Amino acid sequence: MSNNKNSTLSVSQSLLSILARNWALLFVLVLILIFSFTGINFFSSKNFQNILHLSTIYLLLASSETFVIITGGIDLSVGFVMGLSSVLSATIMRELHAANFTPALSISIGSIVGLIVCIIPGLINGVLVTKYRVPPFISTLGMGGIASGITLVMCEGFPVTFLPPYLTAIGNGYLIYILPGKAISFFNRPEGIVGEELRKLIRIIPNSLMFNFVILFILWHILKNTKFGQHTYAIGGSMDAAVRAGINTNKHLIIIYVLSSFLAGLAGVFNVFQTGIGNFTPFTAMYELIAIAAVVIGGASLMGGKGRIFGSVIGVILLRTIENGLHLSGVDPFFRFIAVGLILIVAVVIDQLFPDLF
Amino acid sequence: MGNITTRKNGLQKFFLQLGYRWAIIFLFLEIILFSIISPGFFSFNGIQVILINSPFILLLSLAETFVIITGGIDLSVGFVMGFTSVVSAKLIAAFVGLGMNDLLSIIVGIVITLVIGIIPGFVNGILIARLKVPPFIATFSMIGITHGISELLIKGTYAKGLPALAGRIGNGSLINIVPGKTVSFFISPTIQRGDQLIEILPTVFVIPFIFILIFAFILKSTKFGQHTYAIGGNVDAAIRAGIDVKTHIIKIYMLSSFFATVAGIMYVFRYVTGKADAGAMFLLEGIIAVIIGGASLYGGIGSVWKTLIGCFIILVMENGLRMLGVPTFYKLIVVGIILIFAVLIDQLSPELIHKEE
Numbered sequence: 228m229s230n231n232k233n234s235t236l237s238v239s240q241s242l243l244s245i246l247a248r249n250w251a252l253l254f255v256l257v258l259i260l261i262f263s264f265t266g267i268n269f270f271s272s273k274n275f276q277n278i279l280h281l282s283t284i285y286l287l288l289a290s291s292e293t294f295v296i297i298t299g300g301i302d303l304s305v306g307f308v309m310g311l312s313s314v315l316s317a318t319i320m321r322e323l324h325a326a327n328f329t330p331a332l333s334i335s336i337g338s339i340v341g342l343i344v345c346i347i348p349g350l351i352n353g354v355l356v357t358k359y360r361v362p363p364f365i366s367t368l369g370m371g372g373i374a375s376g377i378t379l380v381m382c383e384g385f386p387v388t389f390l391p392p393y394l395t396a397i398g399n400g401y402l403i404y405i406l407p408g409k410a411i412s413f414f415n416r417p418e419g420i421v422g423e424e425l426r427k428l429i430r431i432i433p434n435s436l437m438f439n440f441v442i443l444f445i446l447w448h449i450l451k452n453t454k455f456g457q458h459t460y461a462i463g464g465s466m467d468a469a470v471r472a473g474i475n476t477n478k479h480l481i482i483i484y485v486l487s488s489f490l491a492g493l494a495g496v497f498n499v500f501q502t503g504i505g506n507f508t509p510f511t512a513m514y515e516l517i518a519i520a521a522v523v524i525g526g527a528s529l530m531g532g533k534g535r536i537f538g539s540v541i542g543v544i545l546l547r548t549i550e551n552g553l554h555l556s557g558v559d560p561f562f563r564f565i566a567v568g569l570i571l572i573v574a575v576v577i578d579q580l581f582p583d584l585f
Numbered sequence: 586m587g588n589i590t591t592r593k594n595g596l597q598k599f600f601l602q603l604g605y606r607w608a609i610i611f612l613f614l615e616i617i618l619f620s621i622i623s624p625g626f627f628s629f630n631g632i633q634v635i636l637i638n639s640p641f642i643l644l645l646s647l648a649e650t651f652v653i654i655t656g657g658i659d660l661s662v663g664f665v666m667g668f669t670s671v672v673s674a675k676l677i678a679a680f681v682g683l684g685m686n687d688l689l690s691i692i693v694g695i696v697i698t699l700v701i702g703i704i705p706g707f708v709n710g711i712l713i714a715r716l717k718v719p720p721f722i723a724t725f726s727m728i729g730i731t732h733g734i735s736e737l738l739i740k741g742t743y744a745k746g747l748p749a750l751a752g753r754i755g756n757g758s759l760i761n762i763v764p765g766k767t768v769s770f771f772i773s774p775t776i777q778r779g780d781q782l783i784e785i786l787p788t789v790f791v792i793p794f795i796f797i798l799i800f801a802f803i804l805k806s807t808k809f810g811q812h813t814y815a816i817g818g819n820v821d822a823a824i825r826a827g828i829d830v831k832t833h834i835i836k837i838y839m840l841s842s843f844f845a846t847v848a849g850i851m852y853v854f855r856y857v858t859g860k861a862d863a864g865a866m867f868l869l870e871g872i873i874a875v876i877i878g879g880a881s882l883y884g885g886i887g888s889v890w891k892t893l894i895g896c897f898i899i900l901v902m903e904n905g906l907r908m909l910g911v912p913t914f915y916k917l918i919v920v921g922i923i924l925i926f927a928v929l930i931d932q933l934s935p936e937l938i939h940k941e942e
Contacts, residue, residue, distance in 0.1 A: 301721075361928045362882050364658075368869065372921030379914035510917070511865035516660070516725055529719050561736035568729025575718045 250577055251524050251541045254570075255548055262552030269555045273430075280399075280433045282547045283501070284309065284494040287439075288518035289525075289539040290446050291490035294483050296522050297450075297463045299531025300356065300363035302484065304371035305491040306515040308348050310508030311378045312495030316341025317387035317505025320394075330391035338496045342489065348374055349488025353481030371515070378507045387505030398500025402432040435501070442493070447536040459483065463531030520567065521546055524574040545570070607930050608878060608894045611923075615898065619905035626908055633758075635897075635904045636790040640851040641666070641864060642896050643793045645871030646878075647800060648844035650892045651837050653875050654804075656817045656884025657713065657720035659838065661727035662845040662871065665705050666864030668731040669849030673698035674744035674859030677751065687748040699846055705731055706842025710835030724838075735861040744859035755854030758784035759791045789851050796847065801889035813837065817884030873920060874899055877927040898923065 246253070263270035288305050295302040316337040323333030348370050355366035396415075403413060406428050410417035420428060450456035461469040462476055469476050499505055508514060523529065524545055525538025549570070550563045603610065620627035645662045652659040673694050680690030705727050712723040738744075750772070757773035762783040767774050771788050804810035812833055815823040824830055845864065852863045878895030880887030902923075903916050 355925060355929075359929055360932050361925065364882055365876055365928050366925060368873070369921040369924035372869075372873075372917045372924065376914050376917030376919075376921065379917070380912065383912070384914070510869075511862055513728075516728070520722075520725065523722055529721055559737060561733045561741065564729040564733030564736070566729075566733075568726035568733070571722060571726040571729070572712060572718065575722045576716055579717050 247577060247580075248526065251526070251538065251545055251574070255541060255545050258545070258548050258552060262548070262556060266552050266555035267557075269552055274551070274555070276430070276433055276436070278544070278547050278551050279439070280435045281551075282543050283435045283439055284498055284514075285518060285521065285543045285547065286443065286540060287490050287494035287497065288514055289521040289543045290443060290536055291487040292515070292518045292522045293525075293527060293534050293536055293539045294446075294450070294459060295363070295487050296519070296527050296529060297459050297531060297534040298480060298483055299463045299466070299529075300480070300483070301519065301529070302352070302367045302487045303364065303515050304348055304352065304367040304374055305487060305494075305518060306508045306512055307371040307374040307378065308345050308488050308491040309495040309498065309514065310506065311348070311374045312341040312345045312492035313498045314378045314382045314387055314495075314505040314507050315344055316496050317390055317499050318381060320390050320499070321387060321505075324389070324391040330393055333391050334394065338499075341496050341499075342492045345488050345492025345495065346485050347488075349485035350481065352488065353484035356484065357477040357480045375508060375510060382505065382507050384507070386507070390499070390503060390505070394500050395503040397434065398497065398503075400434045401430040402434065402437060403430070405429045405431065435497070438497070442490075443536060443540060450536055455479075455482075460532060463533070465532075517546065517567075518543075520571050523578075524571060526578070528578065604930055604933065608891065608898065608927070612894055612898050612901065615901050615905070619901065619908070623905060623908045626905060631904075631908070633784065633787060635900050637787040637855075638904070639896065639900050640789045640793045640855070641848050641867040642870050642874060642899065643790075643797065643893070644844045644848035644851065645864065645867050646874040646892050646896050647793075647797060647889065648841040649871050649875045650878075650880065650887055650889055651800075651804070651813060652720070652841050653872075653880050653882060654813050654817045654884060654887045655834060655837050656820075656882075657834070657837075658872070658882070659706075659709065659724045659841045660721065660868065661705060661709060661724040661731060662841060662848075663864035663866075663868030664728045664731045664735070664862070665702065665842050665845035666849040666852065666867070667859075667861045668705070668735040669698050669702040669846040670852040670863045671735040671738050671744050671849075671859035671861060672701055673850050674747055674853050675738060677748070677853070678744065678746035681748050682746065687750040691748070691751060691754075695850055698850060699843070702846025702849065703839050703842050706839040706845075707835065709842070710838035713838065714831040714834040732861055735859075739859065739861065747853065747857050749857075751854055752857040754788055755851075755857065757788045759786040759788060760784075789855050792851065793847065796844070797889060797893065804889055809833075809836075814885060817886075819885075870899055870920075873924050877923060879927070879931060881931075895927075 259270070268274055288309065291305055292302060318337075319340050320333050320337035323336060324330065328336075352363070352366050352370050355361040356363050400414060403411065404416050405411050406417055406420065406424060409424075410420075414434075416428065450459065458469065458474050458479055461472065461474060462479060466476060521542030522534060522539045523542070525535065525540070525542035527534030527538065546567060549566050550560075553563050553566070554560060616627065625631055645666065648662050649659060676697055677690050677694035680694055681687060683690075685693070709720075709723050709727055712718040712726075713720050753773045754771060757769075757771055759770065761767075761769045761772075761774050762785075763774055763776055763780050764783065766780065771791075773784070774782070776782055804813065812823070812828050815826065815828060816830055816833060820830060848864060848867070849859075853859055874895035875887060875892050876882070876895070877898055878887065878891035878893070880892070899920055902919055903913070906916055906919070907913065
C-alpha cells in the first residue's frame with residue numbers, strides 16, 4: 228500500500244481499526260441492550276453483580292491462559308489444577324476442622340497449602356516445555372490427566388463436604404449492605420434481619436468483585452508496564468529474537484507456567500469459598516477450553532505475541548452475559564453452546580480479515 | 586548424516602531401536618505384566634473384553650491420525666460422535682415408528698446419518714482452509730455447535746425407542762456359535778436358558794477394524810496419503826508441488842468427521858441409545874493415543890499402525906487396572922505419565938543420534 232493512499236484512508240481506517248479492535252466490547256453492549264428487552268430482571272444492578280460474581284473462576288482461568296497464550300503456548304491443565312486445589316484445600320480444611328482447629332486457622336492453612344501445591348504442576352509443565360522441548364499442548368494435556376487422577380483419588384469421586392463455617396459467607400458476601408432508612412453495615416449483614424426485611428436488603432459490590440479487581444489489576448500492570456510483561460510479548464513475538472536480546476527465555480517460560488498454575492489454584496480455592504464444598508473437575512467440564520475461547524475473543528492469537536488482560540476480561544464477560552441473558556430470556560440453555568461456538572468463529576474471522584489492525 | 590549412521594556400534598544401535606520401537610515393547614511388557622499379576626487377563630474372554638471396549642477410541646484416534654499428520658487438530662470429534670449418535674438413534678426410532686422393518690430402518694438411518702455427520706467436518710475444513718481459522722479454534726467452535734444441537738434434539742436427556750435389533754448387533758460378534766444349534770454372523774442370536782454361546786470377535790470391533798485396514802492402506806500407499814504427509818511436512822513445498830492443499834484439508838476434516846460418525850453409530854449399537862456427550866471422554870484419549878503412537882503435533886509424522894499401538898497401550902492399561910480392582914481414577918494418572926514420557930522419548934531419540942558424532 229502506497230503512502231498517499233494510506234493517508235487518505237487514514238480517518239475511515241482508524242475508525243474501522245477502533246471498531247474491529249473493540250468489537251467484543253461493542254458486542255457486549257449490544258447484547259446488554261437486547262437482553263434488557265427480552266430478559267426478565269436482566270437490567271438490574273443485582274443481576275450485573277451476579278454475572279461478575281459468577282465469572283470469577285473464569286476470569287482467573289482466562290487471565291492465566293492470557294499469559295501462556297501470549298508466549299505462544301497453551302495450558303490445557305488449568306481446569307484440572309483448579310479441581311485439584313479445590314479438593315485439596317477443602318480436604319485439609321475438613322480435616323483441620325474435625326481436629327478442633329478454629330475455623331479461621333483451618334481455612335487459612337487449607338487455602339495456603341492448596342495454593343502452594345498448585346505451583347508444582349506448573350513447575351513441571353514449565354520444565355517439560357523448556358528443558359525437554361515437549362510441546363505445551365502435550366505436556367499440559369498429560370499434566371491435566373495426572374492432576375485430574377490425583378484429585379479423583381483424593382476425593383474418591385465425590386465433592387468434599389463438612390467444611391468449617393463462614394466459607395460461603397466470605398465467598399458470597401458483599402462489601403456494603405444497606406437496609407433503606409434503617410441500617411448500613413460492611414462485610415456482614417446487619418444484625419437481626421429476618422423475613423420481609425431480608426428481601427429489601429440492598430447488597431453492593433460482591434467480595435469476589437473486589438478480589439477480582441485486585442488480582443486483575445496486578446496482572447494487567449505486570450503485563451503492560453513491567454519488564455516481565457515486555458519479555459512475555461517478546462518471547463511470543465519471536466523466540467529467536469528474544470533469545471538474542473538476552474532474555475532468559477527458559478526461566479521466563481517456567482515462571483509463566485507456574486503463574487498459570489498458581490492462578491488456576493487460586494480459582495480452585497475461590498471455588499471452595501463460593502460453593503462451600505471442594506469440587507473436582509469432571510473430565511468433560513472443558514473449563515480450559517472456555518477460558519481459551521475467552522482469551523481468543525479478547526483478541527489474542529494462538530500464534531503468540533498478542534493479547535491483553537482487558538481483552539480476556541471482555542471475552543469472559545461476553546460469554547457469561549450470553550449465558551445469563553439467554554437464561555433470563557427463557558431460551559433453552561443448550562442454545563448457549565451454539566452461541567459460544569458461533570461467536571468464537573466470528574472472533575477469529577474478524578481477526579483474520581483485519582490482521583494489520585491489531 | 587549418512588556417515589554418522591554407519592558409525593553406530595551395536596549398543597547404540599540397540600538403544601536407538603529401543604527408542605524408536607518403545608511403544609510396541611511397552612505394549613508387550615504391559616500385556617506380560619498384567620497376564621502375570623491378574624489371572625484371567627490373558628484369556629479368550631479377557632482379550633474380547635478389551636476389544637469390545639475399543640471401537641470409540643480406535644475410530645476417534647484414526648480420525649485424529651489423519652488430521653494430526655496434516656499439522657492440525659480436531660477437537661470436535663468427541664461431540665460429533667455424540668451428535669451423530671443422537672441423530673442416528675432419533676432417525677432409526679422415527680423410521681421404526683413409521684412402521685418400517687427394523688433392519689431396513691437401521692440401514693436407512695445409518696446412511697442418512699453418515700451424510701449428516703460429514704457436515705461438521707466440511708464446515709471445519711472450510712473455516713480452516715478457506716478462512717484461515719486456526720484448527721484449534723474452528724473445531725472447538727464446532728464442539729459448541731454440535732453439542733448444542735444434539736442437546737436440543739434430545740432435550741437434555743437421551744434418545745430412546747430403538748429396536749432390539751440394534752442391541753443385538755452391538756452385542757453380537759463376527760461369528761456367534763450356539764453349539765449344536767445355530768451359527769450366525771454379526772448379529773447375536775436369541776438363545777434359550779442353558780445354551781452355551783461362543784462369540785468370536787465383537788462386531789463393534791470388527792467394523793472399525795475394517796476401516797483401519799482400509800485407511801492404513803490409503804495413508805501408506807495411495808496418492809491421497811502421500812499428499813497428507815506432504816502437507817504436514819511442509820505446506821509451501823506441497824503447494825509448489827501442485828497439490829490442491831485447500832481441497833485436501835477440507836477432505837481430511839470431512840474424513841475425520843466421518844470416523845466420528847461411525848463411532849457415534851457404534852455407540853448406538855453398543856448402548857442402544859444416543860447421548861450428546863457420548864464421545865466427550867474419548868476425544869482426549871484419541872489424541873493421546875495418536876501422540877503415544879509417535880505422531881508429531883507439528884505434522885508430517887504418524888501412521889495408522891502406530892496409532893493402533895497407542896490405542897492398545899491405553900486399552901490394555903484400562904482393562905488391566907480394572908481387573909486388578911484399581912479405581913479407574915488411577916488410569917488418568919498413568920495415561921498422563923505415559924503421554925509425557927512418549928514425547929520425552931521422541932525428543933531424546935534425535936539426541937541419541939547426535940551423541941554418536
